Amino acid sequence: MTHDLVLRNATVVTPDVTLEEHAVAIEGGRIVGIAPSGEVPPGTRDIDLGGKTILPGLMDPHVHFGFGDDIGDDTMAEDFKNNSVDCLIGGVTTIATTTMIGRDPLVQFFDRAVRVADGKSHVNYKFTTVVNSAEQIAEIPQIIDKGGVSFKFFTGYIGEQAEGFGIDPSGITPDLFFRATEAIAATGKPAFAAIHAEDPYVRGVLVDRLRQDSANANSLVAWAESSPDFAESLQIFSFGLVANSNRVPIYPVHISTAMSVDTVRDMKAKGIQVEGETLALFLNSTAAEMDACGMGGKAKIQPPLRHHEDKERLWTGIQEGDITVVGTDSLTYSSRYKEGIDFWDCRVGVNIQFADTLPLMWNEGINAGRISLQQLAAVTSANAAKRYGLYPQKGAIAVGSDADLVVIDPDREMRLGVDRYRGLSDYSLWEGRTVKGAPVMTFLGGELVMEDGEIVATAQGRHLADDALR
Numbered sequence: 001m002t003h004d005l006v007l008r009n010a011t012v013v014t015p016d017v018t019l020e021e022h023a024v025a026i027e028g029g030r031i032v033g034i035a036p037s038g039e040v041p042p043g044t045r046d047i048d049l050g051g052k053t054i055l056p057g058l059m060d061p062h063v064h065f066g067f068g069d070d071i072g073d074d075t076m077a078e079d080f081k082n083n084s085v086d087c088l089i090g091g092v093t094t095i096a097t098t099t100m101i102g103r104d105p106l107v108q109f110f111d112r113a114v115r116v117a118d119g120k121s122h123v124n125y126k127f128t129t130v131v132n133s134a135e136q137i138a139e140i141p142q143i144i145d146k147g148g149v150s151f152k153f154f155t156g157y158i159g160e161q162a163e164g165f166g167i168d169p170s171g172i173t174p175d176l177f178f179r180a181t182e183a184i185a186a187t188g189k190p191a192f193a194a195i196h197a198e199d200p201y202v203r204g205v206l207v208d209r210l211r212q213d214s215a216n217a218n219s220l221v222a223w224a225e226s227s228p229d230f231a232e233s234l235q236i237f238s239f240g241l242v243a244n245s246n247r248v249p250i251y252p253v254h255i256s257t258a259m260s261v262d263t264v265r266d267m268k269a270k271g272i273q274v275e276g277e278t279l280a281l282f283l284n285s286t287a288a289e290m291d292a293c294g295m296g297g298k299a300k301i302q303p304p305l306r307h308h309e310d311k312e313r314l315w316t317g318i319q320e321g322d323i324t325v326v327g328t329d330s331l332t333y334s335s336r337y338k339e340g341i342d343f344w345d346c347r348v349g350v351n352i353q354f355a356d357t358l359p360l361m362w363n364e365g366i367n368a369g370r371i372s373l374q375q376l377a378a379v380t381s382a383n384a385a386k387r388y389g390l391y392p393q394k395g396a397i398a399v400g401s402d403a404d405l406v407v408i409d410p411d412r413e414m415r416l417g418v419d420r421y422r423g424l425s426d427y428s429l430w431e432g433r434t435v436k437g438a439p440v441m442t443f444l445g446g447e448l449v450m451e452d453g454e455i456v457a458t459a460q461g462r463h464l465a466d467d468a469l470r
Contacts, residue, residue, distance in 0.1 A: 057443070060095045096150060107143065232257050
């Protein structure tokens with residue numbers, strides 16, 4: 001029997017065990033066999049990987065396409081067409097990106113996103129629907145019927161910042177969130193509530209104070225001080241209790257502090273369904289380090305980059321199973337909104353990061369002995385796929401799973417920087433940083449689409465609604 005494609009002489013990271021000198025056989029875009037290389041006959045295309053490592057293609061569950069220099073459907077279309085290509089550079093084969101945000105009906109936002117992305121994306125995708133108002137809650141069941149499983153709540157915003165997102169100045173209040181999670185629960189479907197946890201009241205006071213101190217100009221350390229660690233934990237716990245009252249899982253995005261890891265651990269011990277996500281950025285740098293690199297506003301993200309002790313606690317959170325997902329919170333605006341502007345007034349958020357997640361996680365996770373290959377595959381792929389209802393079709397190297405794969409050369413050194421990108425980004429937070437461990441091949445549905453940092457085939461991603469998973 002001849003397979004369409006055989007990847008042989010590889011270290012294969014399955015969900016349960018790492019297999020050395022094994023082969024993965026692929027037919028019709030799916031994995032049909034995993035066996036010692038000597039037991040697998042030649043394929044129509046046969047690639048000897050010479051001991052390199054095969055991981056499931058990454059899933060980035062935290063992307064904001066449509067939020068660039070301009071904001072809207074046209075920008076979202078451009079992002080899918082021109083910026084999703086950088087996913088393949090980093091071995092990312094599936095993303096979840098937010099719909100547009102405002103007071104329009106949720107169904108309109110969702111349907112427009114599906115229509116805008118169709119035929120443009122280089123990777124597979126899901127949509128996270130942003131809920132802003134009480135009127136939108138009634139539409140939650142319709143979104144779930146369309147294959148949406150994730151609902152985002154910007155709980156950390158009030159006042160003008162909230163209004164900029166189409167949210168009432170009072171923000172996402174606990175009563176609104178209660179009714180929304182009640183609506184999710186009433187469907188009986190495995191949907192969940194994602195929150196941006198960051199109490200806005202104390203933060204408002206501290207921002208006003210700190211920006212008046214000239215010593216804090218352009219300081220990411222000062223930006224970290226403007227959002228104290230308890231502000232994040234406060235909302236993770238309080239909104240987690242609300243969601244738990246309706247038996248809805250809560251998914252706090254971009255966890256940044258040591259205190260929040262402890263909070264998630266304690267909540268889990270109480271039986272509360274909570275899944276902690278952090279960012280590759282938070283695991284691989286600190287405010288002081290980015291200040292030293294002169295990144296200034298380019299690394300200004302909300303919640304902020306933190307400190308060494310927070311970074312290390314996030315890593316132990318992964319080791320201990322309290323932090324289970326790694327995303328990026330990628331937006332797509334350029335440096336024009338980061339440079340030549342007062343630090344305190346420049347836009348928050350970081351640009352496209354998904355090209356760098358895997359090499360950073362390999363370098364600081366695997367090479368540093370912090371995590372195992374199974375843990376790496378879990379936090380960068382499997383756990384997000386499970387949360388979004390895609391596993392084991394996505395997120396696993398197993399017979400029957402889609403052949404969305406990334407090959408990494410653990411011995412190859414690589415210098416990160418904007419020159420690696422093939423989309424529209426004009427800067428990199430990681431400029432000049434050297435890592436050991438480089439993604440050298442990406443396969444989407446069994447097709448080689450990236451090799452040695454270059455796109456070698458036109459990839460066609462699809463919307464992973466329920467019917468696409470059958």
